[in-house]
Amino acid sequence: MKTFTINLKLAELIDAFSLALDLAEGRQLGHARRTASIALLLAMHYGVKGNELNNIYYTAMLHDIGLYDPLDTITAMDQASVIRKHTIQGAKAVADIPYMEPISPFIKYHHERWDGKGEPEGLKGKLIPLPSRIVHLADSIEIFVNTKGADKYSLQNFIMHEAGRKFDPNLAKIAYAITKYDEFYETMSHPIALLDDLRPQDQIQVDDKGLLAIGHGLANFIDNKSPYTANHSIEVARYTVELGKHLGFKDDRLHKLEVAALLHDVGKLGISNKILHKPGKLTDAEFQVITFHPYYSEMILSQVKGFNEISLWACLHHEKLDGSGYHRQYDASKIPPEARIIAIADVFQAIVSDRPYRAGLPYEKVMTIMQSMAEERHLDYDIFAEFAKIAPRLLEHPETKQQKKIARMND
Structure with a gap:
């Protein structure tokens, strides 16, 4: 590479x-x-x-x-x-x-x-x-x-x-x-x-390893906001990279995609833990607050010149191809493939992981739910079909406690 x-x-x-x-x-x-x-x-x-x-x-x-x-x-x-x-x-x-x-x-x-x-x-x-x-x-x-x-x-x-x-x-x-x-x-x-x-004007030249190190450092801070999001950004980035490689992404496109995945939820820092940790169903008003986090992500990442693509891909991870997503309500014509990949990785990690209101779901159930989302044009159908080919091996990663749990459930 x-x-x-x-x-x-x-x-x-x-x-x-x-x-x-x-x-x-x-x-x-x-x-x-x-x-x-x-x-x-x-x-x-x-x-x-x-x-x-x-x-x-x-x-x-x-x-x-x-x-x-x-x-x-x-x-x-x-x-x-x-x-x-x-x-x-x-x-x-x-x-x-x-x-x-x-x-x-x-x-x-x-x-x-x-x-x-x-x-x-x-x-x-x-x-x-x-x-x-x-x-x-x-x-x-x-x-x-x-x-x-x-x-x-x-x-x-x-x-x-x-x-x-x-x-x-x-x-x-x-x-x-x-x-x-x-x-x-x-x-x-x-x-x-x-x-x-x-403001200091010193400019730094960051290579691919340095950019990823910055992304990982900031992702750790983001994930530490809540015990329920521990390793979320790291795992979403791992799934994103594996799917990107499978689809033929490489070099700077793949590196930037990984950083976008690492930072996709930086806007959740602006969401109260009372909402993020709520054990029951969110009210309409609480869900409306949640929908602001991609906007916050865009606001934060767009401050950095040179992060244009990273910011765009990260902030569109809750858009849906039928136009019913958030925060911009873009339809398929405006959602780039990189954002579609992050969206799939994000949904997969969220459903297999424990949340305040439920335990992580078994693998078969997760894939059934995501298949329905793809059919309803909430996720990209073709990219999800490729993701399904590599999903089983993603669960075997030794550092993912939740994936170990699901693997044991499937034994």
């Missing part, structure tokens, strides 16, 4: 994923961008330049990558353990994604306190990396303004009260000074204008 390369701006990739993080946290869209804009202002006034400034931007955009539930939904008693867990998980998640490894320690320590009473290790003072200190302060300011309003005097009192306790006192003085001005609050309201000028 030939290798290929794709030119990407790392900042665009991180910007896109920051949208997913905002969705996952249930916060108003733009939390990461506002935090980044504040962090950059603090850093520049502190005298930070060059690559360290870039690292502060990246850290601010991804600082909550390990957080799967909004902090305001967690009891005060549990917050310390959740903060500790999400900083460690976030550091690990970033360390596993190519090109993002350098900011792993900064994310790990972004909840440390100047007085040594923070998480996860109780680092104190200047033992806390500077990017972590800056992002901690910026994150706290963003949350304060977003929850309590843009009253400069209340904000300044908060900053100085925590100077030398939560915050680096020198950074707190800078924050106190810049929050005097109305321009600061204007920046918070329109962070994209500032970030357009200050």
Whole structure:
């Protein structure tokens, strides 16, 4: 198989994923961008330049990558353990994604306190990396303004009260000074204008292995949102690749198809776990919420120039050939074969797996259901017929616990 390369701006990739993080946290869209804009202002006034400034931007955009539930939904008693867990998980998640490894320690320590009473290790003072200190302060300011309003005097009192306790006192003085001005609050309201000028411009050349590694790293984050989706994206990608190979796909087309499959459900980060974990049938209103996730996937992935095909294939995985799918309600004339392949792989993995409302179904039952879906033009009939030829061996993969279960049922 030939290798290929794709030119990407790392900042665009991180910007896109920051949208997913905002969705996952249930916060108003733009939390990461506002935090980044504040962090950059603090850093520049502190005298930070060059690559360290870039690292502060990246850290601010991804600082909550390990957080799967909004902090305001967690009891005060549990917050310390959740903060500790999400900083460690976030550091690990970033360390596993190519090109993002350098900011792993900064994310790990972004909840440390100047007085040594923070998480996860109780680092104190200047033992806390500077990017972590800056992002901690910026994150706290963003949350304060977003929850309590843009009253400069209340904000300044908060900053100085925590100077030398939560915050680096020198950074707190800078924050106190810049929050005097109305321009600061204007920046918070329109962070994209500032970030357009200050966003890192470093471009990376990603080969096929690097692109897949990025896809796998992000897919692991997506799947970890719920125990019921553990390995879903990884398995959908595996089925997609096997079907793609069977149909003659190769080289960059196959690599991009795999990445699209890995990231097809990134939009589910914006769906409440209360809906995803509901043990009974969804109400019409709840199902309507579910139908937004391909739109969210498109919104996130379309941020990255060079991901045009990946974004399109991923976001169309719930379209149906008869036009009754979602979110665009495309008919067969507008649904490319790559999206049709992902759709089949997605349905297969979903039906054979346990869900909150039912156990995974036996293989024969799964194929009967999918045959009916193909006949009703919900799935591509011809591609499903080819999938049926390779489906039995897909269940033999040693890393798929659910498939082992079904294999035992068929013995």
